[in-house]
Amino acid sequence: MIQVPILLADSEPSFWLPAPVSNFAGPIDGDFYFVYWVSIFFLVLITLLLGYFMWKFRTPPGAHAQSHKDHHIVLEVVWTGIPIILSVMMFWYGYRGYVDMTVPPNESISIVAEAQKWAWNFSYASNGASIPGMSDDFNVVRAQVRAGEINAEQAEAAEAKILEKAGLHVPMGVPIDVTVMAADVLHALFIPAFRVKKDCVPGRTGKLWFIATEPGIFDLFCAEYCGQGHSWMHSKVVVHETVEEYEKWLEVAGSYDETLPFDENGKIVWKRRGCISCHSIDGSKKVGPSWDGMFGSTRKFTTTGTPGEAMADEAYIQESIRFPMKKIAEGYPPQMPVVKLTDKELLWVTEYIKSLSQNSGGTESPRKEN
Amino acid sequence: MSQSETDARPDSDEVKSAAAATTSDESGPSYLTVTKTFSSWAFTLDHKRIGLMYLIGVLFMFLLGGVFALLVRTELFSPLAMITPLFADTAEAQADLYNKWFTTHGAIMVFLVIIPGVPAALGNFILPLLLGAKDVAFPRLNLGSFYLWVIGAIFFVYVLFSGGIDTGWTFYTPYSAESGTAVIPALIGVFILGFSSIFTGLNFIVTIHKMRPKGMTWFKMPLFLWATYSTAVIQVLATPVLGITLLLLILERSLGIGIFDPRNGGDPVLFQHFFWFYSHPAVYIMIVPPMGVVSELIATHSHKRIFGYTYIAFSSVAIAIFSFLVWGHHMFTSGQSTTMSIIFSGITFSVGIPSAIKVFNWLATMYKGAIVLNTAMLYGISFIFLFTIGGLTGLFLGVLSIDTHLHDTYFVVAHFHYVMMGSGLVGFIGGLHHWWPKITGKMYDEFLGRIGCILVFIGFNLTFIPQFVMGSLGMPRRYYTYADKFEVYHQLSTVGSYVMAAGFFLTAYYLIQSLISGKKAPMNPWGGNSLEWHTPSPPPLENFHTVPVATDPYDYEGLEYDPATGNYDTKRTG
Ligand code: HEM
Ligand SMILES: [Cu+2]
Numbered sequence: 001m002i003q004v005p006i007l008l009a010d011s012e013p014s015f016w017l018p019a020p021v022s023n024f025a026g027p028i029d030g031d032f033y034f035v036y037w038v039s040i041f042f043l044v045l046i047t048l049l050l051g052y053f054m055w056k057f058r059t060p061p062g063a064h065a066q067s068h069k070d071h072h073i074v075l076e077v078v079w080t081g082i083p084i085i086l087s088v089m090m091f092w093y094g095y096r097g098y099v100d101m102t103v104p105p106n107e108s109i110s111i112v113a114e115a116q117k118w119a120w121n122f123s124y125a126s127n128g129a130s131i132p133g134m135s136d137d138f139n140v141v142r143a144q145v146r147a148g149e150i151n152a153e154q155a156e157a158a159e160a161k162i163l164e165k166a167g168l169h170v171p172m173g174v175p176i177d178v179t180v181m182a183a184d185v186l187h188a189l190f191i192p193a194f195r196v197k198k199d200c201v202p203g204r205t206g207k208l209w210f211i212a213t214e215p216g217i218f219d220l221f222c223a224e225y226c227g228q229g230h231s232w233m234h235s236k237v238v239v240h241e242t243v244e245e246y247e248k249w250l251e252v253a254g255s256y257d258e259t260l261p262f263d264e265n266g267k268i269v270w271k272r273r274g275c276i277s278c279h280s281i282d283g284s285k286k287v288g289p290s291w292d293g294m295f296g297s298t299r300k301f302t303t304t305g306t307p308g309e310a311m312a313d314e315a316y317i318q319e320s321i322r323f324p325m326k327k328i329a330e331g332y333p334p335q336m337p338v339v340k341l342t343d344k345e346l347l348w349v350t351e352y353i354k355s356l357s358q359n360s361g362g363t364e365s366p367r368k369e370n
Numbered sequence: 371m372s373q374s375e376t377d378a379r380p381d382s383d384e385v386k387s388a389a390a391a392t393t394s395d396e397s398g399p400s401y402l403t404v405t406k407t408f409s410s411w412a413f414t415l416d417h418k419r420i421g422l423m424y425l426i427g428v429l430f431m432f433l434l435g436g437v438f439a440l441l442v443r444t445e446l447f448s449p450l451a452m453i454t455p456l457f458a459d460t461a462e463a464q465a466d467l468y469n470k471w472f473t474t475h476g477a478i479m480v481f482l483v484i485i486p487g488v489p490a491a492l493g494n495f496i497l498p499l500l501l502g503a504k505d506v507a508f509p510r511l512n513l514g515s516f517y518l519w520v521i522g523a524i525f526f527v528y529v530l531f532s533g534g535i536d537t538g539w540t541f542y543t544p545y546s547a548e549s550g551t552a553v554i555p556a557l558i559g560v561f562i563l564g565f566s567s568i569f570t571g572l573n574f575i576v577t578i579h580k581m582r583p584k585g586m587t588w589f590k591m592p593l594f595l596w597a598t599y600s601t602a603v604i605q606v607l608a609t610p611v612l613g614i615t616l617l618l619l620i621l622e623r624s625l626g627i628g629i630f631d632p633r634n635g636g637d638p639v640l641f642q643h644f645f646w647f648y649s650h651p652a653v654y655i656m657i658v659p660p661m662g663v664v665s666e667l668i669a670t671h672s673h674k675r676i677f678g679y680t681y682i683a684f685s686s687v688a689i690a691i692f693s694f695l696v697w698g699h700h701m702f703t704s705g706q707s708t709t710m711s712i713i714f715s716g717i718t719f720s721v722g723i724p725s726a727i728k729v730f731n732w733l734a735t736m737y738k739g740a741i742v743l744n745t746a747m748l749y750g751i752s753f754i755f756l757f758t759i760g761g762l763t764g765l766f767l768g769v770l771s772i773d774t775h776l777h778d779t780y781f782v783v784a785h786f787h788y789v790m791m792g793s794g795l796v797g798f799i800g801g802l803h804h805w806w807p808k809i810t811g812k813m814y815d816e817f818l819g820r821i822g823c824i825l826v827f828i829g830f831n832l833t834f835i836p837q838f839v840m841g842s843l844g845m846p847r848r849y850y851t852y853a854d855k856f857e858v859y860h861q862l863s864t865v866g867s868y869v870m871a872a873g874f875f876l877t878a879y880y881l882i883q884s885l886i887s888g889k890k891a892p893m894n895p896w897g898g899n900s901l902e903w904h905t906p907s908p909p910p911l912e913n914f915h916t917v918p919v920a921t922d923p924y925d926y927e928g929l930e931y932d933p934a935t936g937n938y939d940t941k942r943t944g
Contacts, residue, residue, distance in 0.1 A: 024771075047758075050754060059742060060742065061936075062933065070676065076678060079727065080726075084723055093771065094768070097771025098702075145854075186544070186638060190844070196775075201639060203632030222846070223846040227545055231850040335548060
């Protein structure tokens with residue numbers, strides 16, 4: 001069938017659609033505008049007829065209709081036939097576009113996107129680097145902008161700083177194959193500028209792929225409702241201009257600075273690997289227990305239904321991280337996902353939790369401030 | 371249950387006294403005044419009283435659902451916290467509260483307002499009248515259906531007072547299996563409401579099959595009956611699936627049976643299949659009856675034979691059938707197989723065609739009619755416009771490639787509000803105005819009526835057009851806070867919702883006023899020719915003083931307007 005739609009696509013952000021910056025954006029926008037113009041045509045036609053008939057045939061009560069003709073076979077055929085033809089075309093365009101989106105090419109860069117309440121984590125197959133979405137840090141910047149504490153330029157700089165070690169990074173012009181997963185409930189990876197979306201289903205893997213066509217920084221949202229933090233579970237996509245630039249970034253971002261003290265690296269783990277979304281460090285209660293003063297305290301829990309008690313020592317903490325469903329802390333839902341930390345990350349984060357029992361404190365990240 | 375039940379009314383005293391009254395005076399007591407005790411209402415088997423009680427209940431729930439809508443819209447006026455801080459201290463608690471608001475809004479509007487709105491409230495009242503019958507086939511079942519609705523509503527109110535529910539009206543697993551809110555009571559409520567809906571459907575199917583008057587063949591029925599019949603079939607066939615799904619979810623939550631929750635080896639996508647297997651047909655439960663209302667409105671107020679009767683009738687049936695085959699279009703991004711998505715997309719377009727056929731036939735009905743632009747007709751015209759937008763935007767969502775981008779954004783939110791509210795509810799309100807004189811015996815203020823309709827129309831479009839735009843720009847749905855670039859669209863939308871609310875409050879005002887001081891309604895104020903216009907307003911308990919003979923519902927030529935009484939009298943021509 002003729003490929004009209006692609007001719008209709010914009011190359012700039014428009015009233016209806018964000019900037020098209022992936023290989024799919026052009027075709028999908030074309031399909032969008034095809035349906036759009038068909039719809040506008042029928043909407044205008046129907047509205048004009050409605051308005052004209054309302055005006056032309058309006059009467060006070062009591063008048064009789066000018067005609068009672070109540071069927072016209074040719075009209076019926078026309079207004080059934082034309083929608084059928086247009087529908088078939090729409091279906092066909094959509095089908096073509098969709099099939100293209102389901103099969104990633106062989107030579108692509110593989111990234112795994114893991115969603116959990118309420119954080120993203122991106123693992124890069126080439127070097128195993130695990131990079132967080134850092135929703136909370138972006139929220140802090142936004143809050144500062146809205147409060148007038150920093151201006152747009154400073155905000156941009158702050159975001160760039162966060163993105164040095166966060167976000168979904170991809171090179172331009174290379175197929176990227178993203179496997180999506182979820183640790184707890186449904187989420188969905190949505191990048192409006194690329195026109196891609198895939199549900200992250202716990203217990204299953206999903207796939208989406210794209211080729212970014214322009215360098216820049218773009219929004220990444222969670223599109224499937226996942227509870228309390230759904231609306232602040234967002235991150236950014238960074239498109240690097242060249243593969244070299246991307247690889248350089250990946251090498252730096254993927255590594256921890258091993259010269260730092262353990263507990264400092266532990267704090268980075270807390271943020272990077274999403275512990276932050278459920279565990280506070282200032283004593284406030286979130287989905288999970290706060291880490292403030294946890295180490296060394298007596299923990300009450302249930303294990304397969306029977307209550308128990310133990311001192312939170314290193315072994316207890318590491319077991320809770322590795323097998324979160326084994327001992328469920330009293331007063332908290334059994335909702336902690338299994339976050340696969342490396343041995344070093346586990347060590348660091350344990351040290352960090354330990355350090356929180358020595359000196360309490362830390363800052364909470366504002367999300368939607370009052 | 372047998373047919374003889376129709377006549378076996380336990381309140382036969384009522385019937386006798388009513389019968390006695392009518393022999394003495396042509397316009398004796400109406401169904402409203404024939405008995406006055408509380409129990410004569412609470413245990414009535416009269417379809418009109420049951421319909422009226424349903425109507426009051428549904429309108430009250432509409433108010434409640436509307437309050438939550440306004441809370442949601444007000445909160446979204448800004449990406450900063452607006453009104454949640456009045457009720458909750460921490461950012462987390464505020465987000466939770468917002469999630470409860472939108473869930474409550476959606477669940478109330480879908481299960482307690484729009485699904486029962488036209489069939490159970492208006493349909494109950496009007497369906498036997500259209501058939502010239504005394505009542506529905508199973509009056510007791512009818513009363514049972516109403517009480518189930520009440521019990522369902524009580525469960526919802528209980529949910530409100532026991533901390534609310536935050537799963538969204540779709541109850542997607544595994545979130546609904548682990549959410550700490552009052553999910554089980556809400557599920558039980560919806561389960562019970564499902565039976566209420568099944569009972570109504572059953573009753574209507576049997577009534578239409580068995581109780582048509584002499585001379586009314588299937589193709590001489592008013593189109594509203596075709597619409598309620600098609601809907602009833604969906605209600606009876608699809609609702610049990612919802613019931614079982616909800617039971618399974620209750621078991622998942624309480625016993626962890628591992629059907630939907632992956633932690634116990636279940637499959638969350640299976641829940642979506644089950645849910646939409648009901649809920650897609652359910653969207654046609656919400657729209658087909660209002661379409662039937664609109665067919666009556668447009669023909670009656672244009673005083674012209676309905677155009678393309680058979681096409682409209684068959685399109686209702688076609689919609690009912692196809693609606694069972696498209697549920698997967700809600701799951702294009704869920705990871706269901708590509709082949710399945712393609713098939714579902716293809717069939718989805720087949721639902722659009724009958725919808726288009728209806729719109730064109732309504733337009734053709736208006737052509738060369740004698741159109742009286744009163745409130746009911748304005749609602750009918752609003753319906754055509756809003757439904758056109760709702761249907762056309764459905765096409766975007768049915769196109770696989772476009773839906774990948776639009777799914778779970780505000781575009782979908784706007785689409786289903788155009789069809790469920792802009793069409794479903796506007797059709798319901800239009801029908802309410804059309805049959806108000808028949809139901810209450812009173813005329814309302816037409817001037818205020820038109821203003822109210824125009825406010826609703828403007829407010830509605832202002833609320834939801836910006837949602838299309840922000841949705842296609844990438845604003846996801848069910849967001850408590852959002853990126854700053856979407857702020858202006860949210861602000862327009864919120865203002866629109868206030869305009870719409872003003873329209874509805876005005877409507878409530880003049881309708882209530884009409885009950886107190888409205889002019890007495892004549893038998894046939896609009897010039898309709900279906901049977902309900904051939905009996906007094908409001909009708910007597912047994913509906914008709916003499917057993918009516920089927921009329922041609924769309925033949926308006928035998929009616930002459932009398933400006934003195936405001937009635938259309940039947941001409942006695944040779
Ligand atoms: C021309 C006919 C229609 C077509 C082609 C159509 C198509 C669609 C599609 C494909 C979706 C899924 C969108 C998504 O989630 O990404 C959808 C959603 C929806 N539609 Fe329609 N639709 C049509 C008419 C209607 C009507 C008449 C109603 C109801 C009265 C309706 C109610 C809904 C609802 C309630 C949803 C979404 C519910 C949710 O996700 O919460 N649609 N429609
Ligand atoms: Cu659907």
